[in-house]
Amino acid sequence: MDSDVVLRVDGLSGGYGSIQVLFGIDLTVRKGETVALCGPNGVGKSTLVRMLSGLNRPRAGTVTLLGRDVTALSGPKRVRLGMSTVIGQQAFGSLSVRDNLRLHAYPNGHDDDRTDTVVDGALAVFPRLAVRTDQPAANLSGGERQMLVLAKTLIQRPSLLLIDEFSLGLAPVVVGGLLELVRRLAAAGVATLVIEQSVNVAMSIADRLLFMEHGTIIAEHTPDELRATPDLARRLVLGGHAE
Known part of the structure; x- marks a missing residue:
């Protein structure tokens, strides 16, 4: 096994009750690498993050973190093994900023x-x-x-960072500052999987972009490949297969 691989997903399938959302997802994220997962709403991106973080159990497939099979482990156990997840802008609203951060230091x-x-x-x-x-x-x-939830991840010192809806609803100047933080984390060796609606934002931060459609990954490209073929990126983000 490649020693640089922090996250490996093999044949991950599942959904909610009788509704299947994911169909055989395969992907890897290596140490210091940032991978962006793109695609229109409803293709299964957030469901994938929930399965990777231990909030939902898959019907089939495996999730491997730093060479260890964590498919059956709970979310808190995955955090202790080095996985940190940012979903939206979640925080304990009644607690102070400092107390929110202190809670994440206790583990x-x-x-x-x-x-x-x-x-x-x-x-x-x-x-x-x-x-x-x-x-x-x-x-x-x-x-x-969003800064607060990212500050929590700094405290947890993860090997793997999962970020869902990274730039949603944020001003460009704020997004720019958060992107710089993710770059710094990558430079420190943190592997990052980012769920991002904006392909432009994804291209500015990711080493590779994966595109989803109907619960499967249909394409993988580097930012340079997408910049060279703007129509390709447009078709992929709208959920259309490209030749």
Whole structure:
């Protein structure tokens, strides 16, 4: 097995009850690599993230993290093994920014001094959050909430980062700052799988782009390949097979 492969998915299938959404998904993400998963709404992208993170069980196939089969493991166990998931802008609204971050430091130990150190380190990356540490998370803007959930991942120090709906509803200037953070994580060796509606955003950050249609991956391209053939990207993102 390739020692650089952080995430391997083989033949993953499943859905919700009697409704099958995914049909034999195969993919890999390597150390320090960012892979974007693109496609129109309803093709199964978010369902795939839920299965990878342990929120939904697949009917068939395997999920391997750092060489270990985690298909049957719960979400919390996957987090402890190095998988961190960002879905939307979820936070505990009644808790302060600092307390939200402290909660995510506890799985790594209950040492208060160490917790304060890692929380302060995460806040240093996001100056806009640092000035709002004592305010409830419910008072943050959409961009600030996205910063907060990404700050949580810094504290968890994952080997694999899964991000669903990365740029949805955010101003371009905010997206630009978040993209730079993901690039820094990749440079530090973190493997990242990003679910992204905007192909332009995906091309600006990903090493490879995967396109889904009807619960399967229909194409894989590099950003350079897509820039050279703009019509190809347009057809793929609209859910159409390309010649």
